[in-house]
Amino acid sequence: MQAIRIPDPNQASASSDVGDVSWLVPTMGFGTATAVPGTPGHSWQNVACAGSTIGRKGMVNAAKVLALTATDLLTQPHNFPGKLIVVVLPDSGERYLTSILFDHLRQEALAMEAVAV
Numbered sequence: 648m649q650a651i652r653i654p655d656p657n658q659a660s661a662s663s664d665v666g667d668v669s670w671l672v673p674t675m676g677f678g679t680a681t682a683v684p685g686t687p688g689h690s691w692q693n694v695a696c697a698g699s700t701i702g703r704k705g706m707v708n709a710a711k712v713l714a715l716t717a718t719d720l721l722t723q724p725h726n727f728p729g730k731l732i733v734v735v736l737p738d739s740g741e742r743y744l745t746s747i748l749f750d751h752l753r754q755e756a757l758a759m760e761a762v763a764v
Contacts, residue, residue, distance in 0.1 A: 677712055681705035 654660075665674055682696035682705075696702050720727065 677709075679705045679709045679712070681709075 665676065668674060681702040682693045683701065686692045686696055697706075
């Protein structure tokens with residue numbers, strides 16, 4: 648057991664719906680640069696970077712990571728015997744999903760039979 652730490656106000660943080668999903672199933676994520684380090688998030692500078700070659704290169708890198716991860720999952724199912732692979736795609740942010748709302752989906756997923764890929 649670890650002692651409760653006082654949050655560092657200088658440390659960057661963020662949140663998303665994936666936190667709720669992670670209470671139900673193991674999750675993984677990755678990050679890639681689409682802006683210059685130190686650029687404030689949700690600022691015009693950040694938006695300008697995302698539309699530049701910096702942003703495009705970062706987005707292409709993200710697409711490659713996603714594609715190669717999917718390829719590994721689909722071509723090496725023996726590494727994930729009996730595991731349910733869940734993909735969560737971000738939406739437009741119009742709603743916030745909580746783990747309680749996912750309960751019926753969890754029950755449905757647990758009842759599913761594994762399918763060899």
